[in-house]
Amino acid sequence: MSFPTDLEIAESANILPIKKIAEKLGIIEDDLEYYGKYKAKIPLQYIDEEKSKKAKLILVTAINPTPAGEGKTTVSVGLNDGLKKIGKKSIAVLREPSLGPVFGVKGGAAGGGYAQLIPMVDINLHFTGDFSAIEKANNLLSAMIDNNLQNKKFSLNIDPRTIVWKRVMDMNDRSLRNIVIGLGGLNNGITREEGFNITPASEVMAILCLSKDFEDLKNRLGNIFVGYTFDKKPIFARDLKAENAMAILLKDAIKPNLVQTLEGNPAILHGGPFANIAQGTNTIIATKMGLSLADYVVTEAGFGADLGAEKFLHIKCHYGKMKPDAYVIVATIRALRYQGGAKKGEYENPNLPFLKNGFGNLAKHIENGFKFGFKPIVAINHFATDSLEEINYIIDECEKLGVKAILADEFTKGGAGMTELAEEVVRCAEFYGNDFKPLYQVEDSVEHKIDTIAKEVYGAESVVYSQKAKNQLKTIYDLGFDKVPICMAKTQKSLTDDETKLGRPTNFKITVREFEFAAGAGFIIPILGDIMRMPGLPNIPAAEGMFIDKDGKITGLS
């Protein structure tokens, strides 16, 4: 008998009514806003600033992943279940999946095996509508911009060539990256260049993720930079009187969503994925909610630590005035083989030479953890194809670096396979983790901040700017938007901006191709190499292999 699919495991779970999960957290049923029986929104009054300062925050990050991902969410869910097993009151606070990857190549983002979030299908589809609300708020501003261009009577005199605000869609759709809108004559808008990003890359998503309350959200929406007038005055969303209507569209999206793990432990999902092209962490509000409701909060930062953790620590910790108490790096042996040069068909099988060759990638991420002031813990997300020899190699090498590597067996055993890791996390959170320090200060120059990330985190020699990037950088300074954190857009597959450079590359430069910037959310986005903020579908999209029968039973969704 083969191991069941994620969906089969999720569907056969003994799912509890969400009010039972809420009870465990001390949330009164009447305060819940249900979305079906197994999902609910939690009102913001459950955030307790004092309590939230005492709880421990555990950040789960990873090495540079294979295309299938390293199982950060799976480890996070399993770790949450493991903490429960050792008697701790914990909660997982994670990100909501995007529809793009669900129908593209990666599939869902609700964990896997016996460490999953349920209801899995709902979580991977529309969930509680947050992404849709973000998309609508983003695109309402776009419609109001183009309506103002068309409208001679109340014109703000916006120069259409200067508009930087893009529309978004939660879809992998490369054909929308570069488009021309407003064709068709007098009644059909002003012709201009435009493009769609994927919804998680929307500044509205970032604003939702970085706002401390509803008022802050509305103010940040008003601060969104749109473009210039013909006489070079900056135009913001508030000049278009858009921020209230946008905030109205987000009135429910701002509330965190409660779900459960397969083992009936609580989990909050709220805010955006895509740490390669966006800030890629869950909302500050959700993390604070978790810290208010439990003693341990397990959270994750997307893709490798060079993207997710770096942004978590420099952007989210800055705006949320928070810091992690423990720092877990997820590695799989198959990904280390891949980092060591193994190709598809090779990296799935035991191979110590490839592993040794790829270990540098993990070593670099461990070193980076120390730089930020943590004592990292390595979680080896266990696969059946891992050889004992390979496991022992990692444990030994990590020990040489002063780090404990622990086998994480959540995929086949759930929380029971995670108690050792849970114990170590608790120990680290108690004894270390008070030395967190960012690698740059927001007051530093933009170039210095980018340089710091490139050299300290990626290991680059230097940073190159295209002419376009240089021009955009001047705009950023002119507008006075430079004193904010950096949010790199970079491939997740490599420590460099070139996805083919694996392991621990040295002697490389990174190239800032162009800049976007988020004046409302409060960060600058250098776009490196050829990364796109709107993904494409693969040759055979996952959508093609999905099936639903007349009773609603689904197969092929993973």
Add this chain to the structure above:
Amino acid sequence: MSFPTDLEIAESANILPIKKIAEKLGIIEDDLEYYGKYKAKIPLQYIDEEKSKKAKLILVTAINPTPAGEGKTTVSVGLNDGLKKIGKKSIAVLREPSLGPVFGVKGGAAGGGYAQLIPMVDINLHFTGDFSAIEKANNLLSAMIDNNLQNKKFSLNIDPRTIVWKRVMDMNDRSLRNIVIGLGGLNNGITREEGFNITPASEVMAILCLSKDFEDLKNRLGNIFVGYTFDKKPIFARDLKAENAMAILLKDAIKPNLVQTLEGNPAILHGGPFANIAQGTNTIIATKMGLSLADYVVTEAGFGADLGAEKFLHIKCHYGKMKPDAYVIVATIRALRYQGGAKKGEYENPNLPFLKNGFGNLAKHIENGFKFGFKPIVAINHFATDSLEEINYIIDECEKLGVKAILADEFTKGGAGMTELAEEVVRCAEFYGNDFKPLYQVEDSVEHKIDTIAKEVYGAESVVYSQKAKNQLKTIYDLGFDKVPICMAKTQKSLTDDETKLGRPTNFKITVREFEFAAGAGFIIPILGDIMRMPGLPNIPAAEGMFIDKDGKITGLS
């Protein structure tokens, strides 16, 4: 003291938990899928085909409206409350609002005054996510089409110049009507012309509205026509293996949504508005659900009877194998003044000459009701500015046409102002309404069907086809898609295709500018005059006047 706003009335209502409303219909709480405390989805097993054949269906339609609408939804909600007042078990089964008009000019679509659906704000915003699901299903197919164009390995050889499938967005956004996508070179798709329609005009919305069950939905999705290959073979959604993933996105959207009126009576909202550019009625599933759960179902067909009712009778009744038992035409005296030539600033005040001049519009809609085999009832949706003289004129003139006109006072009095209309509706449903006959047969030629609607319903002399329309008509015949109903896209403001021709125009032609067709939903869309299937925002969008405070209290949403 001024009369409170719709929002003030809605917010001060004594709203009941939705399970209390469900109880009144015999729905077990455990079967409900909550969306917050006051909205829920009803599972399809509550449809009872036998029971649904015995209940009475009341169709509420209207004369050609002013830009603000004639209050069909308000009258429908009030009539439902009125039926309850006279001791009948009734339910309103209506349409979900679109976000486009909410932020544009018309505002929400949840009734008004003391005849409203609540929770009003939620209904007018994302509601239960149905529109978003429809939009995603539509745009997933688009992404799969463009991905196939890009994909040389698994190419279907689609000729991009022949693609008729458009993307959609639930927004008033004229700049997206005519666009060019796929710019930017090799990695960014194939360049081609494209356009967005508003989401309610999506064929996916029409398929949701016209499907009898989930299997039917999936089959219809597979039948969507996309375009041709370079060697002229037709390509359907099923050729792209898209229909299962699309159906998965719609697994919850297919379930009708339960809400309540201000008086605590049940209402189902499900499916699309926009009877000018789409089929514009609620779903067959929702109507059958209503007929299964109550003895009287009040439903509406959008805009004037020339659009909404005509489509309800020729499209929905055809696919749903149903027929109305009573036919109510809503008229306001202000709209009849407007139809008689009164301008803004004039039509708000008593003026018998304008009213007399505009009465022909109502007379034509009454005659059309008789043509379909009904005995129409006229509901005069009462405004404070109606003079007694004007009211009596309408009552007398209607009597001459063999029709009873009754004052509908739901706006200020709720159900208590609707008992006389409710009594008459019950009487008509008992004694008349068994003579319904469509004006054309689906087997007729396309030209004959269009001719019939133009001449019999609009009162036109003849139909003109543009060269583009003639070419597209040839395609429709070539593909064998001609044996389906017609779904006109036409201005709602006039019986003609020219919004400036008011009253009861005669001696006019209508022009079919172009055709779209919906092979999955099963209808042909002749586009008349200069109507657009993507609306624009007005000079001052409603969005600009909205406000939300830090506690989430909203003003300016109507």
